Amino acid sequence: MVKVLLVGGGAREHAMAAALKRGDCRLYTVMKNRNPGISRLSEEVLLAPETDVEKVRGFAERTGVEMAAVGPESPLSVGVADALEEAGVPTMGPLKDLARIEASKRFMRDLMAKYDVPAAVKYGTFTDYREAVEFLEGFGGEAAIKPDGLTGGKGVKVMGEHLKTMEETREYIREIIEEGIGGRGGVVIEERCLGEEFTVQAFVDGTHVVPMPAVQDHKRAFEGDVGHNTGGMGSYSDKGGLLPFISRKDYDQAVDVIRKTVAALKEETGREYRGILYGQFMLGRELKLIEFNCRFGDPEAMNVLTLLDSDFVEICRKITEGSLGAGDCSFKDLATVCKYVVPVGYGVGSKGGQVLEVDEKAIADMGAVLYYAAVDERDGRIYTTSSRSLALVGMADTIEEAERISEGATAHVKGEDIYHRRDIGTRELIERKLKNMEQFK
Ligand code: AMP
Numbered sequence: 001m002v003k004v005l006l007v008g009g010g011a012r013e014h015a016m017a018a019a020l021k022r023g024d025c026r027l028y029t030v031m032k033n034r035n036p037g038i039s040r041l042s043e044e045v046l047l048a049p050e051t052d053v054e055k056v057r058g059f060a061e062r063t064g065v066e067m068a069a070v071g072p073e074s075p076l077s078v079g080v081a082d083a084l085e086e087a088g089v090p091t092m093g094p095l096k097d098l099a100r101i102e103a104s105k106r107f108m109r110d111l112m113a114k115y116d117v118p119a120a121v122k123y124g125t126f127t128d129y130r131e132a133v134e135f136l137e138g139f140g141g142e143a144a145i146k147p148d149g150l151t152g153g154k155g156v157k158v159m160g161e162h163l164k165t166m167e168e169t170r171e172y173i174r175e176i177i178e179e180g181i182g183g184r185g186g187v188v189i190e191e192r193c194l195g196e197e198f199t200v201q202a203f204v205d206g207t208h209v210v211p212m213p214a215v216q217d218h219k220r221a222f223e224g225d226v227g228h229n230t231g232g233m234g235s236y237s238d239k240g241g242l243l244p245f246i247s248r249k250d251y252d253q254a255v256d257v258i259r260k261t262v263a264a265l266k267e268e269t270g271r272e273y274r275g276i277l278y279g280q281f282m283l284g285r286e287l288k289l290i291e292f293n294c295r296f297g298d299p300e301a302m303n304v305l306t307l308l309d310s311d312f313v314e315i316c317r318k319i320t321e322g323s324l325g326a327g328d329c330s331f332k333d334l335a336t337v338c339k340y341v342v343p344v345g346y347g348v349g350s351k352g353g354q355v356l357e358v359d360e361k362a363i364a365d366m367g368a369v370l371y372y373a374a375v376d377e378r379d380g381r382i383y384t385t386s387s388r389s390l391a392l393v394g395m396a397d398t399i400e401e402a403e404r405i406s407e408g409a410t411a412h413v414k415g416e417d418i419y420h421r422r423d424i425g426t427r428e429l430i431e432r433k434l435k436n437m438e439q440f441k
């Protein structure tokens, strides 16, 4: 029985923990607050910041884990995988140098340009305000404005959506550069892409790329896809691994972008990427790459890991050894819908600290899967924090049926000041997306 270190304490990591525990392993987890779901699945838990590289390494050494799996981007971007590898613990999650594919949007765009990776966009990167504004003014079209570094998915503002005037756009560029939003790496100004977004995640063992079913996330805070961007309010996937608005050809193109990026990363850094590579795509008249993440998506992990039939412990082992094959990764041929229950104000300022009553038995009895997220278990009670509270996944033959299961399960979560998006996975929302796509035909 292999001893595995898990780093991270969100719903994504709860889904990873549940998938690992379906295989033959003992889990040791580092997380910043006590996720009750992960806690129960672990032999031992260390409550510590996941970015505290020395603490993570020390815990790994003390517990004698034989392998590690890292959930979030922040520990990867500060070198947790490097430290674990140095300590002799093979790690599912890329080294710091390779995690730049997510941690630096400048690095990512430059890499795509240098190696001619398809689905690239027009862009420029700046640390000087005047040069940035000059570029913007000569850009000839709407742009997306992004801080170079990590912002938890909340730093991007798009002209025509969040930025209504040129003045507001200039002001946001100034803020990013002068206030150092996302670190001091400056600003990336890129072509605004139109269409529908989708996610393709892949297992990567250094050279082999094994893709997972496509997923659509919903970043906007409120029903009808309005409001501020969040880390993601919920997501769905379809039977067959595609989505109602993407074809096999679109999916294959997305996988090709991921494959070429893995090869480019190796060429550029001389190191092999071992972990999950996540591509966020926009499909309009053509396919565009919006961003890469160096880890599973959150919520997308809950869709694919709930579907995963193969032994995740073995997959992680093969990723770290460089011996992964397509036959090692099979998924149930079903649709999934994941809905996040979050505190009111999530993404713009929520206080958290409310008691949550979760009827786990009723949720399980109706066939839904519960993953705890950023909640805190204290004295036998579960408290919300300022971030997402828990995710409910329905799995069925159709998206609509899966939606009914996850929506039904939300009735078994009670608390003050919480909400979820009822529309994710509903026929109405999907028809709107299909209609949106018609303009590009
Ligand atoms: P990111 O943090 O890069 O995932 O961006 C967050 C969200 O901003 C994405 O999911 C998109 O909805 C939007 N976005 C990012 N880049 C672009 C772009 N080039 N064109 C249009 N929307 C974008």
Ligand code: GLY
Pocket: 153, 217, 231, 232, 293, 296, 297, 298, 299, 300
């Ligand atoms: N679902 C978007 C992300 O994980 O960044």
